[in-house]
Amino acid sequence: MSTISKENYLKTIFNNSIDSGSNATATKLANDLSVSTAAITDMAKKLSEEGLVTYEKYRGMELTSSGEKAALKIIRRHRLWELFLKEVLEMSWSEVHDEAEKLEHHTSEFLIDKIDMYLNYPDFDPHGHPIPRKNGTIPKTPNVMPLSQGEKGMFCEFVRVNDKDSELIDYLAKVGFILNSKFEVVDKLAFDKSLSIKFNNKILSLSKKITESIFIRLVKN
Amino acid sequence: MSTISKENYLKTIFNNSIDSGSNATATKLANDLSVSTAAITDMAKKLSEEGLVTYEKYRGMELTSSGEKAALKIIRRHRLWELFLKEVLEMSWSEVHDEAEKLEHHTSEFLIDKIDMYLNYPDFDPHGHPIPRKNGTIPKTPNVMPLSQGEKGMFCEFVRVNDKDSELIDYLAKVGFILNSKFEVVDKLAFDKSLSIKFNNKILSLSKKITESIFIRLVKN
DNA sequence: GAATAAAGTTAAGCTTGCTTAAATAAAAAA
């Protein structure tokens, strides 16, 4: 049976495999979900009994195709809610994530499809993440890379930001560096790997920690 | 601490006291909440320890003022969600209740106030129930009475319907008998207490069970 | 005012999703 907790596990396992490529480890999941590793082991057994993940002791977990399908359903709800709250109810970029984190578990298929239709079947959420479609496909993302890999002289577009930390997003909004901003990398310090970028004729210096949470694509020019 | 279960208990206790006047009995609550009476006794102790209800063994429960405040918060969320889902997302009269039943427990004060503003601070939900305001007051309801108390010759307006059973609401929508319909009671059978009403030049016969779920006010003419 | 029926409470136990502490396996270092 599906529960809030299980839905969160599936979602986290999915996101983990997206950006690590390999199996989700207990330590990483425990950290992301703010529970003990013992809790992870516990849940691994349950999810694997339900055929949602494959699990071998000491070898981590991986979503099965049915587990992935379930994960995408939750992620779809999450991202559609985020966009809806921002576009329709004018909540800010930084507020929508926490609210969506709750609503995603209490939304019928019928309702989420209404929201999807209302928004005219959007492809991306307010942070630039692709919104899984009803049929399970995922909109193609541009050729993204973390800004931390940017080099002096590059012309880029800001296409995605990590939405887990609202303080960062608030800061970026405050200085006017928002999604789809075009900018140039004007400097990169070897000392601390911080970057200086130029947009709207402003210069902004961003620490390595920040540039790792911002994703960009190269603008061809 | 507030939990989904406690919120549902408080709401149910409140609604019970509204239409029974007296204390909420274990049997009634158990029935409304679909749990055993043992569960009610259990929760009675917890809620009374938290100061949300007064409880004396074998004497039922009653909301304290802080319990009532908490109940109104949930009811406010429920009814605002119902109206929002109907007006904005075009869900039907009969579908919104079940959806709101879930969303009401996962909506921040900030979000519900946004919804309230979006709807321009409405006074009534789609079923004619008053929406508690942010400050805790409740919109005045017209002088309502159950249609079952109607008599031949009365001219009435349909102002409220019990939203717990979606089949009834669907039926009423299908025959076009919707909120704010004006009608005349053209007959009342002593045999089964059923009523015949006339609206839009149609005659509709309603059983006693149905007329007890429909609330009206007398139209002065 | 007994006897009976109905309502409410207590006791014991279950499931979910956690925890901490101890044990064990795997990986890294020496």
Place this chain on the structure above:
DNA sequence: TTTTTTATTTAAGCAAGCTTAACTTTATTC
């Protein structure tokens, strides 16, 4: 390869919110 460190699992236990079954109180009927 042996030792040490790190990661994972197991074991025991807790809180919430239920259940059923047995028991007690209150209400109703004669």
